[in-house]
Amino acid sequence: MAVKDVLVVKELQKQLGHKQILKNISFQAVTGDLLVITGPNGAGKTTLLRILAGLLPKSGGEVLWNGAELALDHGRVGYISHQPMLYANLTVQENLRFFGEMYGTMGAERVQELLELVGLWLYRLEMVSVLSRGMQQRLAIARALMADPTLILYDEPFTSLDADGREILRQVFEQHRDRSIQLAITHEPQHFAGLTYRHLGLDGGRVVERGYTHA
Numbered sequence: 001m002a003v004k005d006v007l008v009v010k011e012l013q014k015q016l017g018h019k020q021i022l023k024n025i026s027f028q029a030v031t032g033d034l035l036v037i038t039g040p041n042g043a044g045k046t047t048l049l050r051i052l053a054g055l056l057p058k059s060g061g062e063v064l065w066n067g068a069e070l071a072l073d074h075g076r077v078g079y080i081s082h083q084p085m086l087y088a089n090l091t092v093q094e095n096l097r098f099f100g101e102m103y104g105t106m107g108a109e110r111v112q113e114l115l116e117l118v119g120l121w122l123y124r125l126e127m128v129s130v131l132s133r134g135m136q137q138r139l140a141i142a143r144a145l146m147a148d149p150t151l152i153l154y155d156e157p158f159t160s161l162d163a164d165g166r167e168i169l170r171q172v173f174e175q176h177r178d179r180s181i182q183l184a185i186t187h188e189p190q191h192f193a194g195l196t197y198r199h200l201g202l203d204g205g206r207v208v209e210r211g212y213t214h215a
Contacts, residue, residue, distance in 0.1 A: 013060035078149030
């Protein structure tokens with residue numbers, strides 16, 4: 001049996017000025033888990049994901065990966081934002097090559113595999129600046145998978161995706177389930193219908209377990 005990775009978030013806090021955004025958030029997850037996090041605007045959902053991605057410092061508590069503090073040097077974290085975070089003056093293919101070099105996972109076969117996965121192989125020579133917003137989001141998904149991540153964080157990942165794009169993303173959830181921990185924040189939980197996932201609610205800076213939804 002393959003060894004599973006373990007993510008532990010323990011009494012996590014985030015303070016911005018006089019406002020406490022996150023208040024003693026605690027949960028844990030293991031490889032195979034898909035956690036869907038919902039909550040109102042301002043609940044701290046994006047703040048939570050940015051801390052887990054190593055993009056924002058925490059004010060207190062612990063974020064542990066297999067018992068050690070999770071940080072950017074962990075390396076294999078995929079982060080998909082509601083903003084694509086791509087280089088508009090590079091082609092589709094050049095964007096993936098650039099990020100592949102950053103992650104040390106550069107390879108023509110890997111680039112082709114991911115572009116075929118998100119339905120962009122035929123557009124590989126197009127400049128990102130001419131792509132539709134939905135196509136840019138598909139490329140952002142491919143970019144986040146370049147590192148073959150063991151932790152994948154999705155911030156409103158269905159933003160701007162059409163029906164085909166939403167189905168591609170659902171396939172990504174399933175294809176990476178057996179080798180990663182996945183956390184997604186969303187205002188559109190209906191797009192997860194038919195998937196098995198664990199639902200967490202975030203409100204007032206606190207997390208509430210809302211149980212499992214099964215396919």
